[in-house]
Amino acid sequence: MAITYGTGVPESKATSSEEFDRRLRRRRRSEFIFACLGLLATSVGLFALAILVIDLAMTGLQRLDVSFFTNYPSRRAGQAGILSAWVGSLLVTIVTGLVGVPLGVSAAIYLEEYAPTNWMTNIIEINVSNLAGVPSIVYGLLALGLFIYGFGTGRSILTAGLTLGLLILPIIIVATREALRAVPSSLREAAYGVGATQWQVTKDHVLPAAMPGVLTGVIIGISRALGETAPLVTIGALSFIAFLPPSPITLEFPFISFAWLFEGFTVLPIQAFNWVSRPGHDFQTNAAAAGLVLLAITLLLNGVAIYFRYRLRKRLQW
């Protein structure tokens, strides 16, 4: 019996033909080509982003000091800061979250868990998804007509929060519905099986299990709201503000004031836009610095969300 050495894996009839070899080489080649294309596509995106951030940092980093955060805007670029802008962004974002998150999550729970499946809910579903793609300026126009002329809420933080709250509503609804849908039906059955009502099933089991996904939606929405400029310009956000809204905590009874809701405001992207549109190199530096701050806040928010999601997922062991 002949013994052959060095051929490695014994070849079967199917794999020893020349045709197979030729095809295999071709298959391997197309695999390699796709991997190269994929790498190229990935690096184009990454490269562009990296250049953007590096460029911003090189221009703006020198301007980032404590006084930049504690100064109001000024005619002199060197003394101008973003105090009113970051406070405005913070307050508007808080109102946005308080409006958008409860409304969005409740609507999603209703649509996903309670609403009967019929043509009405189908139409609502399609429209909600479409709303997520409506240009933000349209929300600005809506807010101008509804809140400012209709309800008379003025060019205020409240109006801005309501507008952006509506803007992020579809994003939160879609994400929350996805998250609720991903909860296994066995969990619902388990809870119904011991005699829980639908609301108990939802609040005690389904919603906690969907929480990581809900949180992702909330953060995407909030990040979107942070960067929005167009609808806020439409509702008349100011670009030069040299005062802060009144503090929400007061020394006199009842120690809480909501006067800040009705104050004028500006936000970071508007401040940055204002500086960019000015002549002079110094103001460009300020704009880059404001852009960096905005970027940092967005990254920070995402980081916080990822951390909470990780914590929640760890607690929810399937």
Next chain:
Amino acid sequence: MVAHVIPQPLSTLETRDRPVNQISEFKFSVPVSTHEPAGRSVKVSAKGVTVHYGDKQAIFPLNVEIADKSVTAFIGPSGCGKSTFLRCVNRMNDMIPSCRVGGQLFMDGANIYDKSVDPVRLRARVGMVFQKPNPFPKTIYENVAYGPRIHGLSRSRGELDEIVKTSLEKAGLFGEVKDRLHDSGTGLSGGQQQRLCIARAIAVNPEVILMDEPCSALDPIATAKIEELIDELRENYCIIIVTHSMQQAARVSQRTAFFHLGNLVEEGETTQIFTNPGDERTQNYIT
């Protein structure tokens, strides 16, 4: 002669007739059975129960009486309607929008499909254990305590602790988990998870326990433990178990019902069904 020409309609006729015969037979035997030492009373009875999923009929008019304090096994090929009927007993089918249940299903003489019956109240009386162990992604303690808590079965923390302990003991799990009651229930092995689910079901103090293939995801050792447990629980509950394992049905049940294509073919003492079935289809299935 005719039967050979058109066998199909005749067999359907036969099928539809059978449960009716069954019920009259059973009624006849009720006074007799009360004199038996086992003395089982009827807990759940179905009168002409039908189930439709949309246009598709999943269960044809079905009559059966299920005895209390005993184990009734539902056997039959996949898609025969045994799980569907099981899910009628705690109205779990209510969750499926396209599902319609007809006829009457009595528990202790009251129709559970009556408009006045709140399914939440019903499910507090009819516990369920599912095919795949599905503990809540919470602690072992919380898994068992959840039911009693929402139904307000305990007035104090101490009472709740007691319910959790006795439920876990009845499910034969307490010894294995007593040092880690506050660890996640999903960290247990498959068999332990299923016993946790049984503990969760009995913590609510139900009268009927439905088990939908409770051992199909478990290894033989875990299965043996669950079967032992079912045998112990039989003294206090009416247990209905759906199973694909003929051996399991023979081991744990006192009565067996054979389902085929949405019909209840026959129901009777387990030993009789397995040794001397009355219907050819049962004969073919069990051999």
